[in-house]
Amino acid sequence: MSGHNSGPVCSSSERVCRLEDLQFSLGEGPCHDAYVTGAIVTEPNLAERTSNDWPNYAPPALDLGACAVFAFPLHLGISTVGVLTLYQDDVGLLTDEQDADGRALALVLPRIMAAIQARELAPLLADELSDVDAHRAEVHQASGITAVQLGIDIHDALVRIRAHAYTTDQTVAAVSQAIVARRLHLGDDRPPQPGVHE
Numbered sequence: 496m497s498g499h500n501s502g503p504v505c506s507s508s509e510r511v512c513r514l515e516d517l518q519f520s521l522g523e524g525p526c527h528d529a530y531v532t533g534a535i536v537t538e539p540n541l542a543e544r545t546s547n548d549w550p551n552y553a554p555p556a557l558d559l560g561a562c563a564v565f566a567f568p569l570h571l572g573i574s575t576v577g578v579l580t581l582y583q584d585d586v587g588l589l590t591d592e593q594d595a596d597g598r599a600l601a602l603v604l605p606r607i608m609a610a611i612q613a614r615e616l617a618p619l620l621a622d623e624l625s626d627v628d629a630h631r632a633e634v635h636q637a638s639g640i641t642a643v644q645l646g647i648d649i650h651d652a653l654v655r656i657r658a659h660a661y662t663t664d665q666t667v668a669a670v671s672q673a674i675v676a677r678r679l680h681l682g683d684d685r686p687p688q689p690g691v692h693e
Contacts, residue, residue, distance in 0.1 A: 504577065513666070514559055514582060517552060520660045520667045524552040526578045529566035533575050535598075536566040539588045551661070562586045565594075567601035569608075576605050637671035641681050655681050 503519055506512040518524035525536040528548070538544055541562055545553040556564070563583035568575045579601050581589070589597065634656070641652035659681055660670045673679035 510559055511582060514556055514561055515580065516666045516668065517555055517559075518580075520657045521551045522654075522657060523549050524556070525549075525564045525566035526580050529568045529578045529580075530575055533568050533570070535568065535601075536564075537588070538565070539563045539583075540586045542586075560584055563588075565589055565597060567597050569601055569605040571605040571609055576608065579604060633671040633675050634667055637674035640674055644680065 503512065503515040506515055515526070518526045525538060529536045541553055541557055541564055545557070549556075561582045562585050565581045565583075567579040567581075569577040569579060579597065581593075581597055583589075588594075634653070637656055638649050638652040641647075641655060642649050645652065645655075647655075656670050656674070657667055659665075659679075660667045663670070670679065674681070
């Protein structure tokens with residue numbers, strides 16, 4: 496959720512991958528709220544969030560068929576290391592069994608991830624935690640390219656990539672692929688500095 500390896504790790508389907516990429520692109524949604532607050536986010540009717548907390552996330556998520564969403568923070572000790580997000584095609588709460596399963600997974604997954612990652616040298620992410628659908632490497636390569644081209648830091652470069660993906664209705668992965676392939680160059684929209692001429 497933060498740092499060099501931020502982004503979706505895995506997803507159960509292409510549609511869920513698109514829903515997760517949407518949150519990653521916009522920087523808002525249940526996943527972000529669960530990570531920031533450290534609490535489970537329960538939204539049994541996503542349509543009710545369209546003009547409130549997630550004005551940019553909810554409408555396209557609804558268009559993708561998500562009617563309800565539930566985000567379980569993944570805690571490892573006192574740190575939140577990620578979020579498990581569940582979607583429903585219908586409005587309504589999870590069943591008691593589904594909720595219990597989500598809570599159980601939220602307890603087990605961080606320990607499994609930590610055990611897998613312990614075999615890798617920092618700061619590399621273990622292969623098992625790198626989803627090919629997330630195109631994580633290309634996102635970071637594109638951030639580096641954009642940072643160098645515009646003379647900005649990596650975080651700001653990623654923000655620009657996300658903004659471009661959102662405004663052009665593309666995924667972060669697609670924009671990153673275009674940058675790495677040199678088909679796209681994000682222009683420098685900063686105001687000119689006094690006394691500096693090009």
